[in-house]
Amino acid sequence: MAEPLWTSDEIAAATGGALAGEAFQATGVSIDTRTIEPGDLFVALAGVRDGHEFVEQALAKGAAGVLATQPVSAPAIMVEDTLKALELLGEASRDRAPAKRGAVTGSVGKTSVTQAIMAGLKLAGRAHSSIKSYNNHIGVPLTLARMPRDAERAVFEIGMNHAEEIRPLSRMVRPHAAVITTVGPVHVENFPEGEVGVARAKAEIFSGLEPGGIAILNADNHWFHVLKQEAESVGALVRTFGTGEGCDARLIDFQAAEGNAFVQARLHGKAMDFPILQTGAHWGLNSMAVLLMLEALDVDLNDSLAALGSFEPLAGRGAERAIRIAGGAFTLIDESYNANPISMRSAMATLGGRKTSGRKIVVLTDMLELGEEAPAFHKGLAEPIEAASIDLVFCAGPLMKSLWDALPSTRRASYAETAAELAPLVARAVEPGDVVMVKGSNGSKAGAVAAALAALDAVGEAG
CATH class of the missing domain: 3.90.190.20 (Mur ligase, C-terminal domain)
Incomplete structure (x- = not known):
């Protein structure tokens, strides 16, 4: 029988909670009864509607136990705050798994780049990533809490609408490498400083880097020097992608055809041509970012190119x-x-x-x-x-x-x-x-x- 993702004892130890009812084992973690799977731990979060209202539905669909703040008719770990408990569970998952972790943010392309990186991680071994756009204060700890205990590599998408939203999430993930795809006028209405405020908010992703971590930056972006300064201020090693000379991953040419494209590039000065299943012009630079991230997460170049060559556009994204x-x-x-x-x-x-x-x-x-x-x-x-x-x-x-x-x-x-x-x-x-x-x-x-x-x-x- 496969080892469970969490035992009730482990959940209690990680969250500081107490077991109510019989001990249980969970094979997954869920916050939504619409997508819950048999064997999941159901986390009863407070929201527009209180998650405790859905406990019976979760149990009917096979939930193994509940993370709760009030008595429920099921085996449960009782805590004071279920969101805080989810965060603690995520941190415990991070600390127990040997995974080398990557993080992705940017004004454009976060989800597609994250999933392209995941395609490479899967070729290299046991891998884990965000699903959909699980990139906020709930999605990031949930993704961490779902990480298998034997994961070798993982990548996390981190998003924001306001300043000081990325910083705590990056410190939760503690990535070994982080990439900012690009910075532009997105969510700019929430930043009195305008685009430079967006740039500094994106650069918060470097605050959680492990010592000696790698910051991967778009050298073609208008805010490159602001981002580079922020990365270097926390001791990050900076790697660059772009079209200019001196970039670690340099895009030379991008030729799109029907249903695919051919990329001509130089990686650390070495020439390479490779096909991708994307036609969007932005995928020239995206592929450079993916190559550098996979390299930083110890993925072989052949696996990286194979992943890019087979990664299909996501629904609604090209x-x-x-x-x-x-x-x-x-x-x-x-x-x-x-x-x-x-x-x-x-x-x-x-x-x-x-x-x-x-x-x-x-x-x-x-x-x-x-x-x-x-x-x-x-x-x-x-x-x-x-x-x-x-x-x-x-x-x-x-x-x-x-x-x-x-x-x-x-x-x-x-x-x-x-x-x-x-x-x-x-x-x-x-x-x-x-x-x-x-x-x-x-x-x-x-x-x-x-x-x-x-x-x-x-x-x-x-x-």
């Missing part, structure tokens, strides 16, 4: 598919999960570089959390759209109206107040041979447009 319609098919590029001025410009450049027999079409919904400059950021997208020679632009949302008004009439396709109203207009307009990219913030419902376009494929099948 995934492509051919959608069959009457007369042929068009290509849907789904970038609907998130958007900001940096990723928008990269997306336009990517679409502009595509070869197609049809039109290049972009469907855009509002970028959120940009503060007072939001209308200007949206209007400013007209420039990269022009540079990319995009044929048609569809827009939805009050902020995208600023872009719509700035576009020449030859590029205007349709504008609507909401993504739901825009979706049928796009669906009626697409033609065989088109390449259609859908991009916007998750909160502005860009995914509704992508889903409507994907649904056309079922219609094509039925016909």
Whole structure:
């Protein structure tokens, strides 16, 4: 029988809690009855609704025990604060596992880069990582608490909306290596200093580095010197990626094709060419960051290149598919999960570089959390759209109206107040041979447009 992830004695020792009821063993840790698995420890967190209200559901689905602050009808470890107890459980997991740990943050690309690193870690041995975007004050300790006791390597995504959110999470993880993918005007409305405040908040990830830890930085980023100074102030060893001479991982060229791309690079001066299953132009630099992180976590270069060569785009983050319609098919590029001025410009450049027999079409919904400059950021997208020679632009949302008004009439396709109203207009307009990219913030419902376009494929099948 496999060794349990946690015994009730270990949970009590880690959290300072006390066992109520019979001793138990847990094979996992869960905070959500919708995704709980048999054998999990259910952590009854306080939230919009008190987690204790869901204990019966957790038990019905096979929970082995509960971490609770009040009496429950199940074996439980009783504590004063379940979130604090989850943090302590995560720290105990970190301390008992031999894993070499990496951490990832940045204004763009955190989740995809984290999962690409995980692909390399899995090839190298027993590995563990964040799932989805579990990168906040709950997701990070939960991911730590789920780490197998024999994990050899692990990578954690760490995010933030405000200053002083990353620091405590980095100190919880205590990474041996940490990367900042890039810094830009994301969540800038929460920073009176503007972008430099965002940069300093991202640099908090270095505060938790183990002694002698490695800080991996984007040398092409405007805030590189601010980040480098912050990293060196805590004694980190700095490694760089970018397009300039002197970078440890230097991107020489990136050539996208349909469904993949070829990267030409130099790693510590050594030339290498390799394929990846990504088409987004930003994946040139992303792949450099992944190589340096995997190197820092003692992964063989052959495993790193194999991982990059087989890592597919995540849903809503550049995934492509051919959608069959009457007369042929068009290509849907789904970038609907998130958007900001940096990723928008990269997306336009990517679409502009595509070869197609049809039109290049972009469907855009509002970028959120940009503060007072939001209308200007949206209007400013007209420039990269022009540079990319995009044929048609569809827009939805009050902020995208600023872009719509700035576009020449030859590029205007349709504008609507909401993504739901825009979706049928796009669906009626697409033609065989088109390449259609859908991009916007998750909160502005860009995914509704992508889903409507994907649904056309079922219609094509039925016909």
